[in-house]
Amino acid sequence: MIQTDIKTIPNTKSLRTYTVTLTYPAFRCRYEMEPEKTNFAVMTITYAPNEVIFDFPSFMAYLRSFEDVPISLESAANRVLDDMFERLQPIWARVHVRTEREHGVVIEITAEHGQLSHSRSHASRPDRAE
Template sequence: MLDAAHRHDATFSMPRPDLLETFPNPYPGRGYEIAMECPEFTSLCPLGGIESDAEELNQLEGGAPDFATMHITYVPGDVCVELKSLKLYLWSFRNDGIFYERAVNRILDDVSAVVKPVWMEVVGDFNIRGGIKSVISARIGTRTG
């Protein structure tokens, strides 16, 4: 639950699910959806340099940033995720070398573990890398309305 005195460290090296906070769902008996979009998601490529044999390029590509828009949609149970804590949690991926698929599934696992939704979907819409656009989605639960 929210703690007004709780302070967050803005320096990260890996995902921090401990940053996620919740508040009571104001309509716990109603099957409504909450949709959030984070257009500034950033992580690092875990395999920097594999696309080129040139030593100079390998050094430049290692740990290159990946950018995405993360879409998180869910039907809440008893609690909802607090937006500032979600933002800080998503920022905590900034210095993590992680594959797209793992990032999306990790976000789903971490957020759903805290929120315990009826249904949740996370979609990572990643910017083009190497001429290929990737959109990864993962979901849990049963969507109800």
């Protein structure tokens, strides 16, 4: 079962546009069609925070909770993106998954949501001070 209790902490620089990148080289889940086999992949998550950022230990526990779940890498990438938007409500986020198969075949999946702008207007957030 995928754990969805991703804890968040306040973003003390919410008026600043910046990105956070987490690369998790040990992402694992079960093959959807053959649950006895394990999918191994590198998952890279990049997001532009809004009001909150993820609590790193709880986010890592969330990613590890995929280990025994039969799910395709495509579905896993989109599930992570959806769960991030539900909990963090970032300005923008991208989840990239890369795996290598037999015969040198490389599979890459990218799921993205939101729009990254490099300027944040104080006028749009009058209740926040930098």
